[in-house]
Amino acid sequence: MTQLSQPSPFSPASSIGYEQLAARFRPVFARIAEGALDRERTRTLPHEQIGWLKEAGFGAVRVPLEYGGGGASIPQLVRLLIELAEADSALPQALRGHFAFVEDRLNASPGAARDRWLERFVAGDLVGNAWTEIGDVKIGDVITRVTRSGDRWVVNGRKYYSTGSIFADWIDVYARREDGADVIAAVSTRQSGVIQSDDWDGFGQRTTGSGTSVFENAVVDEENLIDFSTRFKYQTAFYQLVLIAVIAGSGRAVLRDVSEEVRRRTRVYSHGNAASVRDDAQVQQVVGHIAAAVYAAEATGWRAAEAAQHAYEAHFAADPQAEREANVHAELESAKAQIAVAQLILKASTDLFDALGASGTSDSKLLDRHWRNVRTAASHNPLIYKERIVGDWEINGTEPPYVWQIGAGSNGLQPTRK
Structure with a gap:
């Protein structure tokens, strides 16, 4: 494997066109779409479908070409996630933690530890998350601990979401080290000390595997203990981009399904x-309005992704003020x-029923899944607070927060990707 010495492992602009990149994965997306309705109906986790994506190298799509990855930019990644979400909105959300961890390693200082992670991604390794x-648990408390046990480090704690x-293959665990420092512990799942449960009980995004992870003396290598203070600075913007892609892709699925249902409907x-x-002109109007909404959603997601890409590039420009401004812009976008x-x-996802009538509510069609999935994805990091943050910036120039918290108290910080 080539060892690179430049500060950034990825060129500012991807040398691969989007259509060329997407052509690699569209056959896999099509296979995933074929069974999406049955998986929703039976609440079957997409283990096999995740395997197809691994085999196709999807988890390494942001890894530089020099390392054997796809060399995609952030806007290209978001476009791919939108297409994947159209096939099955659970899958891009299930990979949200993975792509964030990849992004963090792309921002890391050059060296053997970073290169090992890039090699793992190219080999197909995926990373989940366990933060919340x-x-x-009061805000500021981090109950999950990383401690020394003889000559090794171990993780103990319980996480949800x-x-x-x-x-x-790995889990990005937010924890507190015995010296009081907050860290990311990249824990291998290939050990008995990691216990996972599919106990997510939300009414939407049911097959994302968003349940409980328990760590009982789970071993973590010292080089995989990463100080949280070094986490890539546009992370909150990046996490939201994945959810934006989930929602926009769900919109594409709404447009696909309502068009097909109208096309086949015989009763008037x-x-x-x-x-x-x-x-029927009024039915055509409903579908046309949905198409316009989906168009606007996709375009909005792409524009926000460009701001995150700029923040990535600014990280390597040796201009702290420019980087700060880029991070502010990415968060607000x-x-x-x-x-x-x-x-x-x-x-x-509600208007589609205006084009179909009562038969559209048939449980056999499960068209309500689109609203349930969108509502669930949109409930992460409440919209009302985002609206306030944007308004405060527009009125007062108040810089947005980069880590948000959830808990039972009012002191300190406990990061969460909820």
């Missing part, structure tokens, strides 16, 4: 406007995109 602790970890209303539903995209697609 629930129950009687550990999206994608049940499919992963006596007070309608045509002898066939597909020729993702927040505004989250607000707009959620509103557009939540409405679209």
Whole structure:
């Protein structure tokens, strides 16, 4: 494996065109789409489908070409995630923690430790996440601990919302070291000290594997203990970009399904406007409005992704002020995109029923899954707070927060990707 010495392992602009990149994965996306309805109906976790993506090298799509990865930019990654979300919205969310950890390693200082991770990604390794602790946990408390046990480090704790970890080879665990420092512990799942459960009980995104992860003296190598203070600075914007892609891709699925349902529908209303539903001007209007909403959602996601790409590039420009400004811009762009995209697609996932009538509510079609999935993804990091943060910036120039917290108290910080 070539050892690179430049500060950034990835060129500012991808040398691969999007269509060329997407052509590698579209056949896999099509296979994934074929069974999505049955998986939703039976609540079957997509282990096999995640395996197809691993085999295709999807988890390494952001890894530089020099390392054998796909060399994708962040905007290209977001576009791919939108296409994947159209096939099955659970899969890009299940990979959210993985792509964030990849992004963090791309931002890491050059060296053997970083290169080992890039090699693992290219080999197909996936990383889940385990950050959030629930129950009687005050903001500022981190109950999960990393301690010395003889000549090794071990992790002990319990996490929920550990999206994608049940499919992963590694888990990105937020913990506190015995010296009081907050760290990321990259824990291998190939050990008895990691216990995972599919106990996520949300009404949407049911097959993301967002359940409980328990760590009982789980061993972690010292080089895989990463100080949280070094985490890549545009991480909150990046995490939201994945959810924006989930929602926008769900919108594409709404448009696909409503168009197909209208195309096949034979029964008409006596007070309608045509002898066939597909020729009814008002039904066409509903579908056209949905198409416009999906178009706007995709375009919004792409624009926000460009801001994150700029923040990535600014990290290596040796200009702290420019980097700070780029991070502010990326955070605000993702927040505004989250607000707009959620509103557009939540409405679209309801409006589709105006084109179909009562038969569209048949449980056999499961068309309600689109609204449930979008509503669930849009509930991460409440929209009302994002709207306030954006408004505070526009009025007062107040810099947005880069780590948000959830807990039972009012002191300190406990990062969460909820």
